[in-house]
Amino acid sequence: MHYYRYSNAEVSCWYKYLLFSYNIVFWLAGVVFLGVGLWAWSEKGVLSDLTKVTRMHGIDPVVLVLMVGVVMFTLGFAGCVGALRENICLLNFFCSAIVLIFFLELAVAVLAFLFQDWVRDRFREFFESNIRSYRDDIDLQNLIDSLQKANQCCGAYGPEDWDLNVYFNCSGASYSREKCGVPFSCCVPDPAQKVVNTQCGYDVRTQLKSKWDESIFTKGCIQALEGWLPRNIYIVAGVFIAISLLQWLTDLKGRPRDRSIWKRKEKNLLAKQIFGIFLARTLISDIEAVKAGHHF
Numbered sequence: 001m002h003y004y005r006y007s008n009a010e011v012s013c014w015y016k017y018l019l020f021s022y023n024i025v026f027w028l029a030g031v032v033f034l035g036v037g038l039w040a041w042s043e044k045g046v047l048s049d050l051t052k053v054t055r056m057h058g059i060d061p062v063v064l065v066l067m068v069g070v071v072m073f074t075l076g077f078a079g080c081v082g083a084l085r086e087n088i089c090l091l092n093f094f095c096s097a098i099v100l101i102f103f104l105e106l107a108v109a110v111l112a113f114l115f116q117d118w119v120r121d122r123f124r125e126f127f128e129s130n131i132r133s134y135r136d137d138i139d140l141q142n143l144i145d146s147l148q149k150a151n152q153c154c155g156a157y158g159p160e161d162w163d164l165n166v167y168f169n170c171s172g173a174s175y176s177r178e179k180c181g182v183p184f185s186c187c188v189p190d191p192a193q194k195v196v197n198t199q200c201g202y203d204v205r206t207q208l209k210s211k212w213d214e215s216i217f218t219k220g221c222i223q224a225l226e227g228w229l230p231r232n233i234y235i236v237a238g239v240f241i242a243i244s245l246l247q248w249l250t251d252l253k254g255r256p257r258d259r260s261i262w263k264r265k266e267k268n269l270l271a272k273q274i275f276g277i278f279l280a281r282t283l284i285s286d287i288e289a290v291k292a293g294h295h296f
């Protein structure tokens with residue numbers, strides 16, 4: 001029996017442990033998401049009575065957190081074990097899953113751009129439904145507050161949408177202290193205040209409309225969404241082209257020649273996905289090269 005092997009054939013420890021470090025963050029984040037989701041769900045009593053799931057309004061944010069946690073935990077586990085054990089099957093699963101997620105994001109962005117009227121109607125229904133139940137579900141309340149603060153908007157089409165909520169309604173039949181007001185997340189933040197004033201929106205809609213913009217956001221969140229999508233569709237398209245070129249170069253050369261681009265810190269989710277795919281594809285190429293270099 002004769003044994004031959006290439007003396008320089010070895011798996012890159014740099015890519016191996018970099019991919020492991022990349023995925024351990026995903027795995028730990030998945031654990032955190034699962035823990036927070038299960039805790040929040042149990043605090044609401046859903047785990048003790050699963051029939052409540054069918055009675056929830058719209059999409060429960062806790063369910064979304066759990067789904068994200070499961071996906072991140074699974075991908076992180078596959079990436080960590082695949083990198084340490086040099087398992088091509090797990091690495092291919094990780095890489096394929098990241099590519100699938102990317103294409104799903106791209107498809108959602110393109111469809112949302114093409115069917116803006118349908119997306120606008122669904123978002124309006126979602127927002128108005130959750131405005132009505134704003135005080136009934138703490139998770140939905142936090143979700144609405146986060147959307148309004150992040151996009152500097154108020155209501156679906158404007159502050160007057162908060163008339164849909166019994167607590168903020170301006171009708172004479174309401175005796176709520178929040179009557180004719182808006183949630184604090186609609187308020188224009190005051191840089192001088194270090195503590196959030198949760199009563200800043202009280203009675204604000206009793207004032208003249210011309211003065212509203214001095215204290216609250218007057219732009220609707222649907223308008224904010226319409227402005228966000230056209231700006232970001234070009235970013236998504238650019239990343240799509242980049243990932244296509246990356247996969248072609250990796251398959252053709254085994255690994256791209258210019259590695260300096262990957263040394264910069266990535267600042268968004270899509271760039272991190274490309275980085276993860278690059279590491280996985282490069283490590284797979286190394287493992288396949290080592291296996292091809294061993295002959296018995």
